[in-house]
Amino acid sequence: MKAVDANLLDLLKKATQFVVPIYQRVYSWDLAECDQLWKDIVRAGSTDAIGAHFTGSIVYVEKDQGNIAQAEPALIIDGQQRTTTVTLLLAAVAAYLDQMPADQQEPVEGFAPRKIRGLWLTNEYESGDKFFKLILSQSDKEALKAVVRNDPLPSGNTSRVIANYQHFVAKLKDSKTDIAAVCRGISKLVVVDVHLARGVDNPQLVFEAMNSTGKKLSQADLIRNFVLMDLEPSHQTHLYEGYWFPMEQAFRGANERRFDEFVRHFLTLRTGSIPRLEDIYDAFKEYADGQALVGVSREDVVVDLSRSAGYFVKMALGKETNPRLATRFIELEQLKAVVVYPFLLRVYEDYAAEKIDASEVAQILDAVIAYLFRRTICRIPTNSLNNTFAAMASQIIPTNYVESVWGRFLTLDSYKRFPDDEEFARHLREEDLYGLQRAPYFFAKMENDSHKEPISIGDYTIEHVMPQNENLSPAWRAMLGEEWQDVQSRLLHTLGNLTLTGYNPELSDRPFLEKRDMDGGFRNSHLQLNKDLAELDTWNEEQIHKRAERLAQQAVRLWKRASLPADVLAGYRVLFKQEQGFDWSVAHEILAAIPEGKWTGYYYLAEAIGTSPQAVANHVSKCATCAHPYRVMTWEGRIADGFAWTDPDETRDPREVLEGEGVTFTDGLADPDAKLAAEDLLALVEDPA
Numbered sequence: 001m002k003a004v005d006a007n008l009l010d011l012l013k014k015a016t017q018f019v020v021p022i023y024q025r026v027y028s029w030d031l032a033e034c035d036q037l038w039k040d041i042v043r044a045g046s047t048d049a050i051g052a053h054f055t056g057s058i059v060y061v062e063k064d065q066g067n068i069a070q071a072e073p074a075l076i077i078d079g080q081q082r083t084t085t086v087t088l089l090l091a092a093v094a095a096y097l098d099q100m101p102a103d104q105q106e107p108v109e110g111f112a113p114r115k116i117r118g119l120w121l122t123n124e125y126e127s128g129d130k131f132f133k134l135i136l137s138q139s140d141k142e143a144l145k146a147v148v149r150n151d152p153l154p155s156g157n158t159s160r161v162i163a164n165y166q167h168f169v170a171k172l173k174d175s176k177t178d179i180a181a182v183c184r185g186i187s188k189l190v191v192v193d194v195h196l197a198r199g200v201d202n203p204q205l206v207f208e209a210m211n212s213t214g215k216k217l218s219q220a221d222l223i224r225n226f227v228l229m230d231l232e233p234s235h236q237t238h239l240y241e242g243y244w245f246p247m248e249q250a251f252r253g254a255n256e257r258r259f260d261e262f263v264r265h266f267l268t269l270r271t272g273s274i275p276r277l278e279d280i281y282d283a284f285k286e287y288a289d290g291q292a293l294v295g296v297s298r299e300d301v302v303v304d305l306s307r308s309a310g311y312f313v314k315m316a317l318g319k320e321t322n323p324r325l326a327t328r329f330i331e332l333e334q335l336k337a338v339v340v341y342p343f344l345l346r347v348y349e350d351y352a353a354e355k356i357d358a359s360e361v362a363q364i365l366d367a368v369i370a371y372l373f374r375r376t377i378c379r380i381p382t383n384s385l386n387n388t389f390a391a392m393a394s395q396i397i398p399t400n401y402v403e404s405v406w407g408r409f410l411t412l413d414s415y416k417r418f419p420d421d422e423e424f425a426r427h428l429r430e431e432d433l434y435g436l437q438r439a440p441y442f443f444a445k446m447e448n449d450s451h452k453e454p455i456s457i458g459d460y461t462i463e464h465v466m467p468q469n470e471n472l473s474p475a476w477r478a479m480l481g482e483e484w485q486d487v488q489s490r491l492l493h494t495l496g497n498l499t500l501t502g503y504n505p506e507l508s509d510r511p512f513l514e515k516r517d518m519d520g521g522f523r524n525s526h527l528q529l530n531k532d533l534a535e536l537d538t539w540n541e542e543q544i545h546k547r548a549e550r551l552a553q554q555a556v557r558l559w560k561r562a563s564l565p566a567d568v569l570a571g572y573r574v575l576f577k578q579e580q581g582f583d584w585s586v587a588h589e590i591l592a593a594i595p596e597g598k599w600t601g602y603y604y605l606a607e608a609i610g611t612s613p614q615a616v617a618n619h620v621s622k623c624a625t626c627a628h629p630y631r632v633m634t635w636e637g638r639i640a641d642g643f644a645w646t647d648p649d650e651t652r653d654p655r656e657v658l659e660g661e662g663v664t665f666t667d668g669l670a671d672p673d674a675k676l677a678a679e680d681l682l683a684l685v686e687d688p689a
Contacts, residue, residue: 003194007190022138026138041186046185056082057192059078061196082191088144091147093116093182094117095169096172107180110187111186121134140161220263227301239302262312266309316329350396367562372385416610424555434498440457447528460502466480466488466492475512481541496544499527503520506520590685593685597662601633626646638668638670
């Protein structure tokens with residue numbers, strides 16, 4: 001590798017041609033970055049005190065063996081953004097000077113239109129692509145050619161090349177612009193000229209080290225460069241055009257950010273480990289290098305990634321063509337259930353390989369949706385879900401596919417459990433559903449249960465039958481009875497009192513009978529959720545409870561929890577226990593999160609994590625990873641007989657430590673008000689998202 005300071009114009013003059021490889025991202029500088037470069041250039045050109053302005057590095061490698069002196073094009077691996085922007089500014093200056101009188105067309109020596117184009121923009125005696133000093137990739141290529149030739153700009157081209165060129169043209173036409181200062185400033189631009197030799201230097205390592213300035217690359221950019229950079233150009237083109245570019249196109253626009261998410265799911269499925277989003281690139285490199293050690297080529301990795309991306313796009317980005325599956329994938333997106341995709345990538349992979357059919361996939365999706373939504377309604381912490389679904393991908397039994405998925409769901413316990421019908425219905429009846437983030441999804445699915453043509457929830461809002469206004473009208477007070485305030489405070493936001501309407505402002509706080517009979521009221525509504533309301537003459541606590549029970553049973557049916565014969569379920573329970581042993585990680589999280597002044601019992605911790613009190617006591621007494629073991633006592637708050645620290649050098653009295661933290665003791669028992677039960681412990685580690 002050779003790295004030297006160089007005047008940018010001298011580098012452009014010396015080079016026959018720079019080519020941006022096909023896999024590089026498109027030109028992406030915005031107006032703010034162009035304006036910053038413009039200010040730097042004008043400042044440098046307006047004073048003799050500034051001899052040079054450093055503008056970053058240009059790193060390039062031979063396209064084939066050779067060097068610039070041998071007229072071989074050089075592949076830019078870093079610096080294409082600034083090189084392109086300076087090229088656009090030079091082209092704009094040349095076009096501007098073309099319009100000036102002949103005696104004003106060279107404001108600074110060397111900056112005449114023909115000299116600018118002949119020295120720094122083109123190879124005057126070449127033709128075709130060889131005519132241009134800089135060749136960009138993809139849609140930017142033709143746009144830059146038109147700019148450099150001063151041809152009419154292509155219509156409908158959304159490249160930043162055109163927008164930024166026009167921006168520079170406008171700035172040059174500004175009467176306040178000193179064209180001579182602009183030219184002098186450009187002549188002072190200096191870069192670090194980094195020339196890499198193919199087969200000797202590692203372009204990817206250099207690229208990573210130098211990618212600390214300029215427009216920050218995404219994880220996707222880094223991965224693309226990693227898999228393609230060190231290949232021969234023909235191989236690059238094959239992989240890029242055949243696999244990478246189609247995959248990249250599927251994530252363009254609003255879905256661009258989801259590419260990193262997809263790669264995370266892909267790596268989770270392939271490695272069994274969940275990388276952090278900011279570590280996706282490093283995790284992918286480690287995976288690809290590991291695959292290479294067992295004979296899997298870089299091309300095989302790219303093909304696998306591209307194929308899996310196709311599955312993800314169908315599931316998560318609305319491209320599924322099977323209507324039965326598409327509606328279920330939409331539900332998952334409405335539930336914002338990104339944690340399920342490592343598991344579903346495995347399922348869709350098997351579906352694409354015809355190991356299972358669409359009906360079986362639909363059954364699995366129904367199970368996943370029901371599992372997620374029941375847990376949401378029952379307020380079960382979500383922090384374990386990513387590990388649950390990451391593990392499930394490897395727990396499928398291909399010969400009994402759907403049953404094994406249910407077997408896994410139904411053997412999950414404690415904080416990972418699949419709520420049964422009783423728990424789900426009780427929470428539906430009693431919880432505040434109005435404040436639930438997924439309430440629109442819930443009511444839309446409930447309503448569409450009886451519609452052949454589904455309605456859009458966007459056309460409706462959630463309506464309180466009994467109004468929210470604390471100052472209820474005399475008519476409402478009379479209908480609800482003497483305890484109307486208690487009824488309103490307890491049942492206002494619960495399932496039985498909620499429905500959908502397109503006439504929320506009109507219904508407002510009106511008495512029930514007016515809400516029923518007015519235009520747009522319950523009696524005129526075509527919504528199934530309002531049919532029972534249309535038949536009632538009164539609305540009180542009894543009616544709210546009855547409606548809540550009926551709707552809860554409908555929901556139990558819609559978000560179904562399957563059952564398996566007891567002997568079959570017992571077999572799965574044994575199988576999965578043998579596979580993985582007990583996971584103490586959540587116990588460790590809980591113990592680390594218990595605050596000073598609080599305590600819990602072996603019984604409550606066992607209930608929270610799904611094991612026995614004796615198992616908890618044994619583990620806590622021996623595990624050096626368990627934080628604050630003295631905060632775990634017997635169920636009534638007594639320090640366990642024979643308590644011992646895992647650290648042999650620790651000699652403190654555990655009761656004195658607890659008292660020092662604020663826990664009081666009476667007759668040897670800890671203050672019960674400072675106790676944390678199972679639900680309190682789980683709340684400590686619940687994911688706020």
